Amino acid sequence: MKTKSKMMSxxxxxxxxxxxxxxxxxxDDSPSDHDIFVGKxxxxxxxxxxxxxxxxxxxxxxxxxxxxxxxxxxxxxxxEITGVEFEKDGDTMLNVGATEFxxxxxxxxxxxxxxxxxxxxxxxxxxxxx
Numbered sequence: 001m002k003t004k005s006k007m008m009s010x011x012x013x014x015x016x017x018x019x020x021x022x023x024x025x026x027x028d029d030s031p032s033d034h035d036i037f038v039g040k041x042x043x044x045x046x047x048x049x050x051x052x053x054x055x056x057x058x059x060x061x062x063x064x065x066x067x068x069x070x071x072x073x074x075x076x077x078x079x080e081i082t083g084v085e086f087e088k089d090g091d092t093m094l095n096v097g098a099t100e101f102x103x104x105x106x107x108x109x110x111x112x113x114x115x116x117x118x119x120x121x122x123x124x125x126x127x128x129x130x
Contacts, residue, residue: 037093038065041111043127047078050120054078061111061125072104072113074123081115081123 045059059075072081084104086093095104095115104113113125 035065036108037070037106038063039129041125041127041129044125045074045076045078045127046122046124047074048120048122059125059127061113061127063106063111070106072123074125078123079121081117 039062041061041063043059044055044057045061046053046055048054054076056076059078061075062073064071064073066083068085069082070084070086072084074080081104085096086104086106087096091107093106098104101114102116104115105111109129111125111127111129113123115123117123
């Protein structure tokens with residue numbers, strides 16, 4: 001009886017360790033799952049809305065993950081962009097529906113954007129993370 005109990009404990013322990021290793025070594029991990037894109041990027045930021053224009057060579061963009069979407073907070077009183085969904089493109093995250101003339105592209109080290117909303121609102125950025 002003692003031997004059977006010992007063997008069951010050993011098998012249970014082996015099962016737990018094996019399960020942990022299988023989960024932690026998943027092949028389909030996305031970089032966005034690890035939040036490597038979250039943080040502050042420094043550099044050029046700009047915003048225009050048809051009435052005013054703001055440009056700053058030494059501005060910043062703060063990337064914040066909320067659920068499965070991202071928010072972009074800007075320096076210099078530039079309005080934030082919220083609720084952006086992304087898809088993985090190699091080591092880059094690109095906003096869903098991106099085009100050559102409308103995109104937010106984020107890597108672990110850089111952020112570039114040309115993003116338009118409501119025809120007149122245009123955000124531009126070319127930043128790096130230090």
